[in-house]
Amino acid sequence: MSTPDHATITIGDQSLDCPLVLGSENEVGIDISQLRAQTGAITLDPGLGNTGACKSAITYIDGEHGILRYRGIPIEEFENRANFIEVAWLLIFGHLPNGQEQAKFSELLKSNAHLHESMKHQFEGFPIDAPPMAVMSAMINSLACFHPQFLEPDDISEEAFTELAARLLSKVRTIAAYAYRHSRGRPFTYPDPKLRYCANFLHMMFSQPYDQYLIDPEIEAALNLVLILHADHEQNCSTSTVRVVGSSKANLFASCAAGVSALWGPLHGGANVAVLDMLREIHEGGMNAEHAIARAKDKSDPFRLFGFGHRVYKNYDPRAKILKKHCDRVLALCKANDPLLDIARALEETALTDSYFIDRKLFPNVDFYSGIIFRALGIPENMFTVMFSIGRMPGWIAHWKEQHDEKGRITRPRQIYTGPMKTGYTPREKRS
Numbered sequence: 001m002s003t004p005d006h007a008t009i010t011i012g013d014q015s016l017d018c019p020l021v022l023g024s025e026n027e028v029g030i031d032i033s034q035l036r037a038q039t040g041a042i043t044l045d046p047g048l049g050n051t052g053a054c055k056s057a058i059t060y061i062d063g064e065h066g067i068l069r070y071r072g073i074p075i076e077e078f079e080n081r082a083n084f085i086e087v088a089w090l091l092i093f094g095h096l097p098n099g100q101e102q103a104k105f106s107e108l109l110k111s112n113a114h115l116h117e118s119m120k121h122q123f124e125g126f127p128i129d130a131p132p133m134a135v136m137s138a139m140i141n142s143l144a145c146f147h148p149q150f151l152e153p154d155d156i157s158e159e160a161f162t163e164l165a166a167r168l169l170s171k172v173r174t175i176a177a178y179a180y181r182h183s184r185g186r187p188f189t190y191p192d193p194k195l196r197y198c199a200n201f202l203h204m205m206f207s208q209p210y211d212q213y214l215i216d217p218e219i220e221a222a223l224n225l226v227l228i229l230h231a232d233h234e235q236n237c238s239t240s241t242v243r244v245v246g247s248s249k250a251n252l253f254a255s256c257a258a259g260v261s262a263l264w265g266p267l268h269g270g271a272n273v274a275v276l277d278m279l280r281e282i283h284e285g286g287m288n289a290e291h292a293i294a295r296a297k298d299k300s301d302p303f304r305l306f307g308f309g310h311r312v313y314k315n316y317d318p319r320a321k322i323l324k325k326h327c328d329r330v331l332a333l334c335k336a337n338d339p340l341l342d343i344a345r346a347l348e349e350t351a352l353t354d355s356y357f358i359d360r361k362l363f364p365n366v367d368f369y370s371g372i373i374f375r376a377l378g379i380p381e382n383m384f385t386v387m388f389s390i391g392r393m394p395g396w397i398a399h400w401k402e403q404h405d406e407k408g409r410i411t412r413p414r415q416i417y418t419g420p421m422k423t424g425y426t427p428r429e430k431r432s
Ligand code: CMC
Pocket: 047, 233, 236, 266, 267, 268, 269, 271, 296, 297, 304, 305, 306, 307, 308, 309, 310, 311, 312, 360, 362, 365, 366, 367
């Protein structure tokens, strides 16, 4: 039998031949771009679980087999070998950087790490307990005010784009550290150009004017790994948001600020905070794993097993597998003995043998163990999702660029209207 090259959609006595689009791993898409023009009908796919919004050459996921690749390279290959910046380059520019490219990009990152002094004053306007994700999104948007040369996407040359990408990657780390320092009422620590990306972040977070934070290379390596594992994940909620905003030709700062906002929710990046809240609730409430799992299965109970389940993975999330492996090492390094890790392990073990989780193919996702690692590294909980956003920045930049280079159409979905049919306006005095 020959491989089909089209699908046929039949609506009443109308039928439409739709070409099939094959991905490089033979994923099949049905091109329905002529559907409405030819038949008047649209597709309805709440949550877009069956909708390919674009073609993309950046990241490949096979959720059934727990596979994740950046530009074709399996995620496991980066473990203990790559640094976050070369992975960022890979995602954004499509190939691993050669020595010259890496050196030039590192130089750009170093020379663009500082925030404009006027931006520093903006932090003072935020209350001390402002959620760092709100600060992060607002300050990334603010970058647009200080870099007007990057506001017209069509006028940015390839070289200028490299500088723009470096500026954003470098400054988000400074913004995140300053947001933390502000929340603690501490003075800002300027970036140190002698330090590498992750080390510089730890320095800005934790060094005191009278006490330089000593950077343990293993802690730096742990942070580097966590950021790499978060660097891209194809068309997730925040990346789709960046693409949607970017499709109107909004600048990169505005698009990525929107990405931060989308990431914030507990069903997406905010799950790393929700996992810790859940583990603490179990610990402090003296609940055992069986009781917690029973509650997670009970639809009348709002308790959910955060850090479990995924729209795409119907197998173990490969990022969670790597993080789980590194938890013990990081805790030992930081001389931390975290009872929440034991609870996480017991929960995982119980869930993975429970028919509710087996039938629904619910496995731990990246957020299940990342919070335990962040906690061990001394990152406060309200900064966990900010850490995710620093990690995801290369992916957002790569998708913004890909979409812009393809000169795609503005994203503008349709809807099935379910409101009232045409009705008249009743003047105020005649309303009962
Ligand atoms: N605990 C208990 N039940 C769950 C869970 C969970 N964590 N996740 C899914 N289910 C159930 C859900 O109730 C539904 O059951 P039923 O078929 O009986 O109605 C079924 O599994 C399918 O779930 P869904 O909510 O329809 O799946 P989705 O693809 O719309 O949502 C998800 C995916 C990640 C939002 C969801 O699994 C969830 O809420 N997980 C907890 C939050 C979380 O960990 N989010 C981080 C995701 S990974 C990082 C990232 O990319 O953001």
